[in-house]
Amino acid sequence: MQEAMINRAKQLLADGTVNRVIGWKRGEFVYDVTPAIFETAEEIDAEFVYDDFTAANVSKYLVKESKKDGKILAFLKPCDTYSFNQLTKEHRVVRDNVYIIGIPGGPKLDAEKIKAKGITGILGAKNDNGTLVIDTLYGEEKMPYYEALSTKCESCKSKKHVVYDELIGEDGDILESNRFDMVEKLENMSAQERYDFWREQLSKCIRCNACRNVCPACTCEKCVFDNPNSGVENKAPADSFEENMFHIIRAFHVAGRCTDCGECSRVCPQNIPLHLLNRKFIKDINSLYGNYQAGEDTTSRAPLNDYKTDDCEASIVHERGVE
Amino acid sequence: MLKISLDKLDELFEAISASQTLYIPTDREDGSAAYRKYESGMKLSNALNTVRSAKDFFFPQTENLVDFKMEGKNIEVIDVRKESEDFVVFGVRACDARSFTILDKVFLAEPVDSYYKTRREHGTVVTMACTRPSETCFCGVFGIDATAPEGDAACWSDGESLFFEAHNEKGEKFISSISSMLEDGDTAKLDEVREKTRSILKKLPLAGLSTESFGGDRMMEHFNSDKWGELSESCLGCGTCTFVCPTCQCYDIKDFNTGHGIKRFRCWDSCMYSDFTKMAHGNPRLTQLERFRQRFMHKLVYFPANNNGEFGCVGCGRCLSKCPISMNIVKVMKALEVK
Amino acid sequence: MNNDTLIPYIGVVTDIRQDTPDVKTFRVVSPEGGKVFEHMPGQCAMLSIPGVGEGMFSITSSPTNKDFMEFSIKKCGCLTTWLHAMDVGQQITIRGPYGNHFPVETDLKGKDLLFIAGGIGLAPLRSVINYVRDNRSDYGDVQIVYGSRSKDDLVDYKEIIDEWMADDGIEVNLTIDNPQDGWDGHVGFVPNYVKELNPSISKTVLICGPPIMIKFTLAGLKELGFTETQVYTTMELRMKCAVGKCGRCNIGNKYVCKDGPVFRFDQLDELPDEY
Numbered sequence: 047m048q049e050a051m052i053n054r055a056k057q058l059l060a061d062g063t064v065n066r067v068i069g070w071k072r073g074e075f076v077y078d079v080t081p082a083i084f085e086t087a088e089e090i091d092a093e094f095v096y097d098d099f100t101a102a103n104v105s106k107y108l109v110k111e112s113k114k115d116g117k118i119l120a121f122l123k124p125c126d127t128y129s130f131n132q133l134t135k136e137h138r139v140v141r142d143n144v145y146i147i148g149i150p151g152g153p154k155l156d157a158e159k160i161k162a163k164g165i166t167g168i169l170g171a172k173n174d175n176g177t178l179v180i181d182t183l184y185g186e187e188k189m190p191y192y193e194a195l196s197t198k199c200e201s202c203k204s205k206k207h208v209v210y211d212e213l214i215g216e217d218g219d220i221l222e223s224n225r226f227d228m229v230e231k232l233e234n235m236s237a238q239e240r241y242d243f244w245r246e247q248l249s250k251c252i253r254c255n256a257c258r259n260v261c262p263a264c265t266c267e268k269c270v271f272d273n274p275n276s277g278v279e280n281k282a283p284a285d286s287f288e289e290n291m292f293h294i295i296r297a298f299h300v301a302g303r304c305t306d307c308g309e310c311s312r313v314c315p316q317n318i319p320l321h322l323l324n325r326k327f328i329k330d331i332n333s334l335y336g337n338y339q340a341g342e343d344t345t346s347r348a349p350l351n352d353y354k355t356d357d358c359e360a361s362i363v364h365e366r367g368v369e
Numbered sequence: 370m371l372k373i374s375l376d377k378l379d380e381l382f383e384a385i386s387a388s389q390t391l392y393i394p395t396d397r398e399d400g401s402a403a404y405r406k407y408e409s410g411m412k413l414s415n416a417l418n419t420v421r422s423a424k425d426f427f428f429p430q431t432e433n434l435v436d437f438k439m440e441g442k443n444i445e446v447i448d449v450r451k452e453s454e455d456f457v458v459f460g461v462r463a464c465d466a467r468s469f470t471i472l473d474k475v476f477l478a479e480p481v482d483s484y485y486k487t488r489r490e491h492g493t494v495v496t497m498a499c500t501r502p503s504e505t506c507f508c509g510v511f512g513i514d515a516t517a518p519e520g521d522a523a524c525w526s527d528g529e530s531l532f533f534e535a536h537n538e539k540g541e542k543f544i545s546s547i548s549s550m551l552e553d554g555d556t557a558k559l560d561e562v563r564e565k566t567r568s569i570l571k572k573l574p575l576a577g578l579s580t581e582s583f584g585g586d587r588m589m590e591h592f593n594s595d596k597w598g599e600l601s602e603s604c605l606g607c608g609t610c611t612f613v614c615p616t617c618q619c620y621d622i623k624d625f626n627t628g629h630g631i632k633r634f635r636c637w638d639s640c641m642y643s644d645f646t647k648m649a650h651g652n653p654r655l656t657q658l659e660r661f662r663q664r665f666m667h668k669l670v671y672f673p674a675n676n677n678g679e680f681g682c683v684g685c686g687r688c689l690s691k692c693p694i695s696m697n698i699v700k701v702m703k704a705l706e707v708k
Numbered sequence: 709m710n711n712d713t714l715i716p717y718i719g720v721v722t723d724i725r726q727d728t729p730d731v732k733t734f735r736v737v738s739p740e741g742g743k744v745f746e747h748m749p750g751q752c753a754m755l756s757i758p759g760v761g762e763g764m765f766s767i768t769s770s771p772t773n774k775d776f777m778e779f780s781i782k783k784c785g786c787l788t789t790w791l792h793a794m795d796v797g798q799q800i801t802i803r804g805p806y807g808n809h810f811p812v813e814t815d816l817k818g819k820d821l822l823f824i825a826g827g828i829g830l831a832p833l834r835s836v837i838n839y840v841r842d843n844r845s846d847y848g849d850v851q852i853v854y855g856s857r858s859k860d861d862l863v864d865y866k867e868i869i870d871e872w873m874a875d876d877g878i879e880v881n882l883t884i885d886n887p888q889d890g891w892d893g894h895v896g897f898v899p900n901y902v903k904e905l906n907p908s909i910s911k912t913v914l915i916c917g918p919p920i921m922i923k924f925t926l927a928g929l930k931e932l933g934f935t936e937t938q939v940y941t942t943m944e945l946r947m948k949c950a951v952g953k954c955g956r957c958n959i960g961n962k963y964v965c966k967d968g969p970v971f972r973f974d975q976l977d978e979l980p981d982e983y
Contacts, residue, residue, distance in 0.1 A: 073695050073700070074574065074575070074689070074699055074700065075504055075505075075574070077695075078689065078695035078697075079695060080603055080694050080695045080696050080700075081603040081694055082599075082602070082603060083602060083603075102693075102694060107603065157690070158400075158401075158690070159400075161400070161503075161690070162399060162400020162401065163400065164400075164415065164416075166417060166501055166503045166504075167501070167502070167503050167504050167569075168503075168504055169504060169574070182504075183502075183503075183504065183569055183572065183573070184501065184569075250403075252421065252430065252608075252612045252613075253430075253608070253612075254607050254608040254609040254611070254612045254613075254639075255606075255607045255608055255642075256605065256607040256608075256609045256693045258607075259605040259606055259607040259693075260605055260607070260693050272642075272643065272644055274644075274786070275786075312693070313605075313607075313609070313693035315420060315609050315612075315613055315691040316401075316420060317397075317399040317401060434714050434715065435714070435715045435716075437758035437759070437801070439758060439759070442795070442797050442798045442799055443799050444718055444758060444799040444800070444801060446715065446716065446717075446718060446801065448715060475953055476953065478952070478953075480713045480951050482712070482714075482951075482953060483712040484712070484714075585961065588960055588961065588978075588979070588980065589978075589980065592960070592980040592982075593980075618953070618955065619954055619955030619956065620948070620949070620953070620954050620955070621948055621954070622714070622762065622948045622949065622954070624758055624759045624760070624761065624762075626759045631758040631759040633758065635714075638954070638955075638956075640955060640956070645946075645956055646945065646946045646956050646957075647946065648785075648944075648945070648946045649784045649785030649786075649788070650784055650785075653945060653982050653983050654982065659982065663958075663982075666960075666980075667955070667958075670960075670961070671958065671960060671961035672961075674960075674961035675961050
């Protein structure tokens with residue numbers, strides 16, 4: 047796959063279709079790839095990488111990149127195309143300035159998941175028929191491949207590209223995912239249990255803003271949390287509830303716009319399952335307004351932006367709170 | 370050397386925590402480790418290091434500096450500092466232990482930061498030698514020996530026992546406080562473990578990283594490098610690297626109106642944030658390039674310029690694991706290396 | 709109590725003078741009377757209204773003033789707007805003094821001095837000017853070139869006319885950007901005026917004002933034959949701690965709050981251009 051991508055990227059650069067390519071750059075280790083912009087075939091040959099660890103969603107970079115001169119080639123995984131579509135819908139990206147090649151996502155791995163197994167000193171990792179064989183400073187280690195999956199890939203919602211100019215490889219289907227299982231589990235908890243769950247998770251927050259800054263739905267030019275006049279601008283909790291509010295407010299703000307790309311949880315240095323907040327909103331929107339997948343298209347009206355006479359009444363929230 | 374059997378760790382922690390607060394690294398359900406206040410039954414983590422560094426103990430993420438009461442045109446200043454209690458931080462790695470001496474150079478320089486100083490005085494740092502360094506480790510590059518950590522007292526494990534050694538008066542006091550539980554032990558096996566660790570340290574993928582291209586005398590050369598654009602182009606401008614870093618110490622001071630008065634608090638801040646240097650009439654670091662450059666220039670050039678060549682990095686590798694886009698000081702050092 | 713520099717003292721505002729439409733000068737004393745602390749010309753203090761914010765301001769009064777400190781403050785942000793709205797008798801918090809100072813006891817001694825200021829940039833220089841006036845025999849000739857947008861924007865206009873201009877051995881050259889009724893003085897920008905005045909290159913220069921004014925004035929001075937080693941300025945960047953620890957006001961390895969705010973231009977030349 048990587049070779050096909052490299053060849054096509056070089057062709058499109060050579061024939062002038064694009065003047066830049068956004069992809070991923072090789073790092074020091076097997077897993078630490080960095081999103082990067084390539085301008086020449088030489089750079090691509092030297093550093094372009096697409097493998098098990100290229101989990102980062104590059105869509106958000108296109109907000110800035112698509113406003114520059116010339117067309118940029120973006121390799122988008124199925125989940126990334128939903129983010130891109132949503133950004134197009136919100137007029138955040140200039141669609142015409144991006145040449146999109148849809149590439150198979152394939153599940154991506156998360157080195158942190160490997161390390162969590164106590165496997166350290168990672169020098170290499172290969173999938174051998176469902177077993178991840180890891181070369182380490184301390185010899186060879188093995189673990190089930192699926193246990194090393196990035197959280198966002200554990201419950202993949204779609205292998206289908208919702209936007210592209212061309213594809214490398216076959217397009218896939220929308221999947222029956224199990225992505226709401228954990229949400230249901232949380233819903234079935236008592237209010238106190240649920241409260242305790244989130245308090246414990248959110249109290250780990252260090253307010254690094256990685257979740258917000260990576261989120262393709264967070265594209266405000268000035269975030270309310272960075273605005274000294276907002277009254278909520280704080281880099282640290284002034285009381286212990288502050289971090290909780292940050293995440294809850296953010297979840298509300300991306301409700302109906304979050305495509306469930308999972309980047310928030312992928313980047314969280316404290317492994318807070320932030321995507322569950324967003325999934326709760328998605329699940330509620332599905333059940334209250336009919337199934338809706340943000341980013342699936344660029345034209346439909348989102349349920350929360352669209353008034354219909356048969357919309358559920360606001361009191362439903364109150365009533366549900368009573369049970 | 371004085372030692373205690375690893376089977377008796379629980380008893381040891383109980384004994385220490387009976388007289389003062391004890392913090393140890395413990396495992397979390399997600400497989401990562403974090404320092405926690407010791408309570409009966411807690412187990413010492415086997416993880417190489419905690420996600421958050423140990424700097425919190427001396428430079429907490431948030432602390433109340435002073436309170437104010439406003440009445441009419443009058444202001445009352447209320448010093449809210451409480452009597453500090455002694456505490457022990459157990460299991461600090463060599464990298465984090467060195468970070469304290471780096472933080473000391475900032476906070477204990479004139480004018481001394483009394484909040485930090487008080488905590489330093491009351492805290493006893495008991496370090497623990499590494500036996501399983503990771504691919505992200507490069508403390509050796511900064512002259513740190515992971516098999517001989519600093520701290521008030523240090524300990525080593527040979528897989529069966531924990532061996533103790535004091536480095537100063539505070540460490541001696543700590544060891545004497547637990548001496549009834551310690552016995553004299555032979556270090557033959559420990560020496561073997563240490564030798565094995567040293568051989569791994571030499572083989573680490575980043576062991577060959579060089580600091581030669583950096584230091585205070587390279588200021589203009591590195592500042593004006595054309596590499597910063599490329600290095601910073603995918604930086605998200607978040608504060609992950611800053612907040613997991615054991616030596617990052619920039620802070621903000623803010624006021625919070627509780628409704629009953631004003632609390633002035635200090636909290637961690639990041640030079641990576643867009644508003645860090647923003648003033649009413651402008652901002653000298655307008656784009657992420659300048660902010661990104663500042664962070665690495667500080668560690669590799671400005672800090673050594675002001676501190677006899679000592680770098681502001683201890684090679685703990687946290688930023689290597691945690692940066693959302695895997696950009697980090699190692700990649701910066703390699704890109705800026707003067708061949 | 710006050711054994712930590714981050715814990716401020718109380719200051720009482722005993723006088724407020726409207727200097728220009730957007731600059732007020734505040735007189736501050738301790739609640740017991742007298743100055744809250746001593747300082748040297750060019751040093752700064754952190755002033756704060758708890759709940760509103762804290763900011764670094766240069767102390768515009770001279771250390772030779774034994775009764776009070778003064779701060780000339782332009783209204784431009786949140787804190788300064790609050791300060792402008794307060795009445796006499798209001799308490800504020802104050803900590804300091806911070807930073808280095810103009811070398812009035814060393815390098816400036818015995819020298820002919822040329823002060824160049826634009827707008828609110830006169831505030832830090834006023835401290836030096838009055839210090840020099842009060843220690844007149846220690847210094848040579850004094851020339852002051854001061855410009856502003858209009859006559860109404862000249863800070864300390866009354867003091868300039870009544871006191872500075874009345875002194876022997878002090879030459880004051882005022883200028884405003886555009887012609888104005890009731891103004892028969894010089895009209896034009898400071899950099900050009902300095903060149904027109906063609907000051908002797910034996911003078912030591914102290915300059916403060918908008919960055920653009922400093923840039924062109926410095927270029928003009930160089931054309932006249934001045935070297936960077938004889939020109940001092942004072943810098944301002946965002947500050948929070950004022951003690952060289954919070955990490956935001958650095959230019960290269962120098963912290964403006966601690967190693968500055970006063971720099972000689974040859975010193976700035978050795979630092980990254982990030983201010």
